[in-house]
Amino acid sequence: MNQAEPQRDDLECPPGGYQTFHHLAAPKVDFYRAILRVFGQAKEHFEISLRPAEVADRLVNGSALPDVEELSLALEQLHKWGNLDASQDNSEVQTVEEFKRPRFLYQFTMAGEATEQALTAFDLHFLRPGELQTTALRSIQETLDELQRLLANGDLDTAKAVRALRELADRFHQLVTRAQSFMRTVQRSIDAPSSELDLFLQHKEALLSYLERFVGELVLATFRVSTSLRHIEAGGIDRALDAAAEADLVDALQPDERQRAAAREQWQLRWQGLRRWFLGELEAPSQAEILRGRARAAIPALLETVRRLNDQRASRTDRATDFITLARWFAACPANDDLHRLWRAAFGLTPARHLRVNEDTLAAWESEGANSRTSWTEAPPFYLTPRLRAVGRSTPRGPVRAVIDRSAERARLAQLATEEEELAAAARRTLATGQPRRLSALPVLKERELDLLLDLLGEANASVSKPGESVEATSEDGSLVIVLETPATGTPLATVETEVGTLRGPDFLVTITDLNAPAATDVVGQTVALSA
Structure with a gap:
């Protein structure tokens, strides 16, 4: 570079x-x-x-x-x-x-x-392991802040500007390549869990926590980086890109105009790639938003994989493996008759004439010379037992099988679902007041309230195109509406205390409205203040 x-x-x-x-x-x-x-x-x-x-x-x-x-x-x-x-x-x-x-x-x-x-x-x-680098996000933001300060001066320090651009390109390349590698690893874990099943189950909690932490960091970093990119472009990024292109050719013997144009175009493409990654375009979402969506989608997918693995451990059966083994048996059958015998043994889908319930029926079939290929119009009648004709089923002899009582487990699941609904409703009541509030004015948030707040901020920040504008977004289920207004430049950062730590970020003005609430009729267009 x-x-x-x-x-x-x-x-x-x-x-x-x-x-x-x-x-x-x-x-x-x-x-x-x-x-x-x-x-x-x-x-x-x-x-x-x-x-x-x-x-x-x-x-x-x-x-x-x-x-x-x-x-x-x-x-x-x-x-x-x-x-x-x-x-x-x-x-x-x-x-x-x-x-x-x-x-x-x-x-x-x-x-x-x-x-x-x-x-x-x-x-x-x-051999390099994939990572979701939150440190790279912070480093990119710090480098952009330094570049913004350099461009704010009338006399640009080209050496520092070139060093900042090169460091920015290196850190951004590292962030993207390692994130791609990590998401491929996660997808492989979802599609085909590792043969080291115990190791996978042992680290599932750490992996889920890792994904959730990165999603929260990415939401905040996307807004800050997007704001910095707009300020830098307004300050004239072309001067720094020209200086970086000239610095790349400083050791060339006799650089011509074609080499200068190629170096300048290369730095312009790098800057456009960084801009598209965080800001996106009108016809396509930003790569940061796509990565956030993939990371969030990986969380329930991993939970489903863990559930499937636990079910396999509990029941000791795997339907997919059984069918694959059965397919191998079918492929290994030497003759067509062997295929039919294996089919009848595996699925039991034999003709109805296998229901021969007494000696008289067997003797009648043998005397007529009928077999499984005989048409039903030509075969002798089949006599059912009176009990089967009367009630539609025949109870086998012997003791009744014991039935496992799952009432306690069902009650526990119902209780957990009720508790989850109550936590979600309490979080909505705390945040969805329908009134504009600053982030700094929020009370101490519980963990569920913080998760809901970060989700709403992420949806709103994805629509912000310039500082100071007011945007409106909805939650993923469409039940909440947030109207967000970004703070002016120089506004102090807000601090929100939560049960899991302290959250600092821009002091947004947000209005959150619950569309399912009885009083939510004409509140959707109001201005709301919320801070991440």
């Missing part, structure tokens, strides 16, 4: 193609990779070239035991593929015979070094 990069449309296949990657498909790929890692480590210590003996010593230290002839052939092959460059080594020659004997120094070629960097980046990206 510190140097001008070529545009994707200008990239062409290097001379010789991609032969430097051929060693990945070779039979001795592990040996080739160990040699190239030795050269990579040497370059990190500013060693330019290595002799075969030095490579052998470092491979021995890495627990590999190379043969001298094998190592020489491997170095020569890497030279042919273009990974390594070979130059004559005459530094220790003392006789004519030694001079005539080929001795080489090996070092990375430009293509070989690029290949090693690409494979190292692949390994790091593949």
Whole structure:
């Protein structure tokens, strides 16, 4: 990011193609990779070239035991593929015979070094764990505040502005890539839970708490970052982008106008990507809003996965696994008759003539020569027992099976549902007063009230396009309406005390109305104050 990069449309296949990657498909790929890692480590210590003996010593230290002839052939092959460059080594020659004997120094070629960097980046990206970085959100906000202060000065400090933009791009790239990796991991846990079932169930609470905390942080950070982006664009971000593009070309030999335009376009695209991620566009929501929706949707999905796993543990059955096993049995049947026998054994969907209840019926069928393929119009009648004809069912002999009494569990579930409804109703009564209030004027909030408040603020902040405007939004179930007015610039932050901690943020003016309340008729258009 510190140097001008070529545009994707200008990239062409290097001379010789991609032969430097051929060693990945070779039979001795592990040996080739160990040699190239030795050269990579040497370059990190500013060693330019290595002799075969030095490579052998470092491979021995890495627990590999190379043969001298094998190592020489491997170095020569890497030279042919273009990974390594070979130059004559005459530094220790003392006789004519030694001079005539080929001795080489090996070092990375430009293509070989690029290949090693690409494979190292692949390994790091593949092994790096996904994260939802709340620290990256705070760092982005702090960097934007610094950039805003620099642009507010008449004489722009270009060095600090360039450093701020580069740090902003790095932190934003880190936030996006690790969030994508984390959400892929969560989705895999939902679709196909890990074979380490106990470990998954053990960490489910921490994962759910992690998602909920990030969603709350993202709601607040989205509003603050969006406000900062608008102020920065109003202050003239083009000056800082021009300075960053010039800084990328400062070490170029003779940069031309095409390189300058490419560097400027690259920084403009980075800024537009940051803006779309937090602000969105008219025809599409912001990426922050999409990430928030995916994180919130993952919470009930994970709970459903946990419930399904617990059910499998309790009942010791898994219908999906049973059907897959049965499908394998069907695929392994050698003949068509075996398929029919397996079908009847698995599902019991045999013809009605299997209801032969007495010896007379059996004898009648045998005398007529009827079987399961005989048409019912040609077969003799079938006689049912009088009890089956009278009541429609026949009670089997033997003791009655014991019925499990689930009344206590059902009563407990009903009690929990009632308590949940009461908590939700109490939270709505506290917040949905229909009157405008500042965040700083709110009472001490309970945990459920805080969750409801953050949800409403998130829905409203997603619609804010400029400071000072009044927006209206509804809750996910459509029963609550919030009218939010953003505070003016310079308004002190509000502090809201809750049972789980202290919440600080902009002192919004909000009006929250419960549409299901008896008195909620014409209150929807009022101005309400609420603070997150």
